[in-house]
Amino acid sequence: MPVVGRLRAALHRDVRILAYHRVLPSVAPADFRFDLDLVSASSEAFRRQLAIIRRRFAPMRFDELADCLDRGRRVPSRAVLITFDDGYDDNYRIAFPLLREAGLSAMFFVSSGHIDTGRPYAYDWLVHMLCSTTQPRLLAPELGIDWSLPAAGAEGLAERRRLAGQLLDRIKTLDAAGQQALVERLQREWDMPDAAGHPDCRPMTWAQLREMHAAGMEIGSHGVDHRMLAKLSPAAMREEVAGSKQAIEAALGATVVAMSYPVGGRDAYDDAVMAATRDAGYRLACSYLAGCERLQPASRFQMRRLPVERHVDAGWFEGMLSLPELFCHRSRDTGR
Ligand SMILES: [Zn+2]
Structure with a gap:
């Protein structure tokens, strides 16, 4: 597989954008009464996945990807970006220290209206x-x-x-x-x-996000209140798109580069949502449609991602990054 994977990488200059939600000490926590499908990996599995990315792929940030697109430069072969949706506090407690240990950055797409409130999604x-x-x-x-x-x-x-x-x-x-x-x-x-509220379903705080941002993590928007944007009135949709960007920028004192559409399936965003995202000043946006991103101009505001699911082992994870056409989970083209 390594040879085939390298051959594929030479032929296709695409990027792999990994989609995580939560990393917990265990993927089967005792008496856990929240959505288990949002548990993307155990902390041990996440640590192994980061090691694979470091060893065999070319980690990249969203601001670097946006620069590449703006300047018409090719992205590195085997480019990988790491994303988290929603803004659960385990992103800060568990994923963030492991990312730092590995020397990697990730994009955390947060629903701004939940930050600091303790209010569950x-x-x-x-x-x-x-x-x-x-x-x-x-x-x-x-x-x-x-x-x-x-x-x-x-x-x-x-x-x-x-x-x-x-x-x-x-x-x-x-x-x-x-x-x-x-x-x-x-x-x-x-x-x-x-x-x-509940300790098993707690959003991050602005103080945590500021610390993560200062340590090199990217913070993006996942709307204000985690609404399916295509199902809102035009005015309410634009407020979710632009208002979340403004709130995060005010809290962090930094520009928000990218957005991920809540839920992210074909019924969660449409042309009007993508236009509002571009008009609000975002440079990139992610859907939750599964696949690799070939970086066509038309896909800049609906980039596909590779969802990481809790039962994925290290071999499957590496296969998914090397040969996404074979290993990517296409069965569920929608997120949470
Ligand atoms: Zn979400």
Whole structure:
């Protein structure tokens, strides 16, 4: 495979943009009642992945990639960029020290409205409510859902997780107001307000982001409130795109180069979203569509990424970077 991978790299000058969400000490934490699909790697696996990137690939930053595109320069062969979406505090506690140890930089796309608030991300709180409620039923007539829930203890947790995954897929078909209304109604009816927060689902603080930025990490935008941008009114969409950039720049005293669209599938962004992103002054933007990025001018505001999933071992990880056409997970072209 190394020979084939090198041959491929010589033929295709593309970049591999890795997409992570969370790195935790274990990918199967005991009694974890949040979205396990957001756990991209254990700390040990992440350390090994960083070693592979350092040894065999050409790590790159987003500002360097934007410069290459602006000046018409070729990107290095086997270029790799590392990204994190959402802004969970394990990014600071676990991923950041490992990145520093490896001498690598990463881009952290954060939803600015969550930073410093302790307020969990809505989709993950929805999973948490479904995995933890003592209610016997979930009623969501707007989605045609009337499900009886298994017992709330450890034995029912796997089935509740499966139902939560289905609910996440279904709720993303609603417009942004409909999604918000459903999450807020369940918080009220089940008496599980997100304001209570939870140590397993905590956003980073501005102080943490400033420290990371000062140490060479890049901080980008993932909207203000993690809304699916294409499902908002034009004015609300532009506020998410431009407002998040302004908030991060004001807090860090630095220019925000790139954005990643929340959820990031084909129903999460459109031409109007990409135009608003360009007009707000971003130089690059990422979708959550799976694949390698060939860097066509048209793809500058919808760059594909390679999602890292928690069951990926070191061999698969290296294969995914060397031969993404064979090893990339294309089954789920949407994020969280
Ligand atoms: Zn996200």
